[in-house]
Amino acid sequence: xxxxxxxxxxxxxxxxxxxxxxxxxYNAAKQENTGMSYCLYPIIKKVxxxxxxxxxxxxxxxxxxxxxxxxxxLNVGIAAxxxxxxxxxxxxxENSINAVKAATMSPLAAIGDSLVQGTLRPxxxxxxxxxxxxxxxxxxxxxxxxxxxxxxxSVIPRYFGVFQGYKQGSRxxxxxxxxxxxxxxxxxAGVAGYLLIxxxxxxxxxxxxxxxxxxxxxxxxxxxTLNSLVPNCLSLVLIFICYKLLAKKKVSAIVLLxxxxxxxxxxxxxxxxx
Numbered sequence: 001x002x003x004x005x006x007x008x009x010x011x012x013x014x015x016x017x018x019x020x021x022x023x024x025x026y027n028a029a030k031q032e033n034t035g036m037s038y039c040l041y042p043i044i045k046k047v048x049x050x051x052x053x054x055x056x057x058x059x060x061x062x063x064x065x066x067x068x069x070x071x072x073x074l075n076v077g078i079a080a081x082x083x084x085x086x087x088x089x090x091x092x093x094e095n096s097i098n099a100v101k102a103a104t105m106s107p108l109a110a111i112g113d114s115l116v117q118g119t120l121r122p123x124x125x126x127x128x129x130x131x132x133x134x135x136x137x138x139x140x141x142x143x144x145x146x147x148x149x150x151x152x153x154s155v156i157p158r159y160f161g162v163f164q165g166y167k168q169g170s171r172x173x174x175x176x177x178x179x180x181x182x183x184x185x186x187x188x189a190g191v192a193g194y195l196l197i198x199x200x201x202x203x204x205x206x207x208x209x210x211x212x213x214x215x216x217x218x219x220x221x222x223x224x225t226l227n228s229l230v231p232n233c234l235s236l237v238l239i240f241i242c243y244k245l246l247a248k249k250k251v252s253a254i255v256l257l258x259x260x261x262x263x264x265x266x267x268x269x270x271x272x273x274x
Contacts, residue, residue: 004084005046005047005084005088006043006046006047006080006084006166008163010042010043010046011077011080011162011163011166013042014039014040014042014043014076014077014080014162015073015158015159015162015163017038017039017041017042018035018039018072018073018076018158018162019154019155019158021035021038021039022035022036022039022069022072022073022076023035023069025038028253028254028257029253029254029257030062030063030064030065030253031064031065031066032065032066032067032069032072033061033062033063033064033065034062035072036061036062036065036072036075036076036079037058037061037062039076040057040061040076040079040080040083041058043080043083043084044057044058044061044083047083047084047087047088048083048087053087056094057083057086060094060097060098061079061083061097063098065101065105066105066109067105067106067108067109067112068108068109068111068112068113068116068117069112069154070112070116070153070154070157070158070161071108071109071111071112071157071161072105072108072161073157073158073159073160073161073162073165074104074108074161074162074164074165075101075104075105075108075165076161076162076165077161077162077163077164077165077166077167077168077169078100078101078104078165078166078168078169079097079100079101079169080162080165080166080169081165081166081167081169082096082097082100082169083097116153120149120153121150124145124146124149124150125146127142127145127146128142128143128145128146129142130142131145201235201236201239202232202235205232205235205238205239206232206235207232207234207235207237207238207273208223208234208273208274209222209223209234209272209273209274210223210271210272210273210274211223211272223274242256242260
């Protein structure tokens with residue numbers, strides 16, 4: 001393995017940026033993308049020598065990204081290792097960087113949300129509340145313990161996430177390159193990303209029309225009839241229209257969100273949406 005250009009000092013810069021600003025750029029269009037690109041900027045600046053490569057790397061890291069905040073540190077470390085490899089190896093497939101992020105962000109979110117948000121936070125919040133009520137609402141020990149524990153759960157895992165993500169990411173990238181399975185990993189990661197997007201689209205996008213037609217004693221519900229042919233077909237149509245507008249027509253995501261909001265309100269009041 002070639003000598004790394006990234007030092008512990010560089011990774012500490014990434015860690016501090018992640019700790020302080022990862023969630024500040026959260027937006028409706030691409031979620032945590034600006035946090036990801038900002039965290040990785042010291043690495044990008046270090047490993048790429050010319051402006052064009054730096055711009056391309058920032059654009060790449062500025063793509064859609066969403067995961068549990070603490071666990072995103074692991075993806076940041078892995079992305080740092082892959083950006084370094086891309087800068088030094090002309091045969092490296094740069095598309096694999098976002099493919100790996102897309103494939104891992106959902107499992108990391110599931111782990112982080114269930115462990116931190118779903119288990120540890122309610123557990124220590126319950127302990128803090130019990131201590132406060134037991135002291136007739138005078139004790140500050142419970143809230144102090146809750147604050148300290150949650151602070152440590154945010155600070156410590158992020159540190160190891162960045163450093164171990166980079167360390168293990170470097171080894172994994174080197175191993176994958178040597179065995180020649182990078183193309184397969186990229187394809188599988190891309191498939192996982194598409195499956196994730198499809199699952200989100202199916203479960204979170206809903207289009208319902210209230211139209212019914214009567215033929216003799218038979219009542220035909222348009223929504224049920226369409227769903228019997230292709231489940232959630234109207235949702236699928238809406239998704240493809242939005243994709244066409246975003247990808248092909250370059251419509252702003254914010255404009256599209258506002259248009260969908262207005263369409264939904266008008267549709268319900270006008271009676272053609274339910």
